[in-house]
Amino acid sequence: MKKTAILLSVMCASAFIYVSCSSDEIVNQADTTTVGASVVIDAVNEMDIKTGLTVTNSNPAAKPSETSPGVCANITVETPNGTAYPKVFTVDYGTGCAVNQITRKGKLKITLTGPVITTGSKMTIERIDYYINSLKLEGTIEYTNTTTVATVPQWTRKVTNGKFTDLLGRVFTNSGTITVKQTAGVDTPYVLEDNVYEMPEGNHTVTSEKGGTLTLTVQETLVKKYSCEYISKGKLKIQGGYLNGVVDYGNNDCDTKYTYTHENGATYTLAM
Secondary structure (H helix, E strand, O other): OEEEOOEEEOOOOOOOEEEOOOOOOOHHHOOOHHHHHHHHHHHHHHHHHHHHHHHOOOOOOOOHHHOOOOOOOEEEEEOOOOOOOOEEEEEEOOOOEEEOOEEEEEEEEEEEOOOOOOOOOEEEEEEEEEEEOOEEEEEEEEEEEOOOOOOOOEEEEEEEEEEEEOOOOOEEEEEEEEEEEEEEOOOOOOOOOOOEEEEEEEEEEEEEOOOOEEEEEEEEEEEEEOOOOOEEEEEEEEEEOOEEEEEEEEEOOOOOEEEEEEOOOOEEEEEO
């Protein structure tokens, strides 16, 4: 059975959307609001990692502000110890600037202990009074290079003290760890546009202000292209409360669509 859920926009019509289904759409009056919030949280985490990769690109021929047209912020770089590393990048979006109809404001503080492509290096992203399309994001992302085989670069993405506040003032806390492997673009380390990343394992939890908690676990490897803002393929297993189902990101198309299939077989077509 396939249904199209009623969508409630929390960002803007062409950006992110999450769902809040009526009581008879999913069993036992379960609410998919937290499912949608979880998908949005994952999407913005990936966006901030992409920003971090862009502004810390160590290509000596490129200045941080010139590495991608997708960064509209004022970027400054400091080396507190007077040595090459650590480097501290401040990405300041001010009162707001937009790229591809996504508006950011506030700051990201990005600390890099060494080149992000070097085993053992860590990129830490801190959100400071930071918003995406009026949604407030808080917390820290640690992106640590754990590569053991040079031909397959690998990182862990750890989110701590994550907090997401939607347009209605609802608060969702979140944390988790995901394994990330680069499967394309390895031979061009300073060219990011051809990079493809896969997430074969990991999980994160999202807790609503009412205390309901969802655990989302990678069931089928997630695929994230640098050139796309969204995860384009893969599946997440979702469990918590009345919810027990699977989010499917589709067939590797760069779009905002995904489906949620509940354990009773009902499938909901949704969009970020």
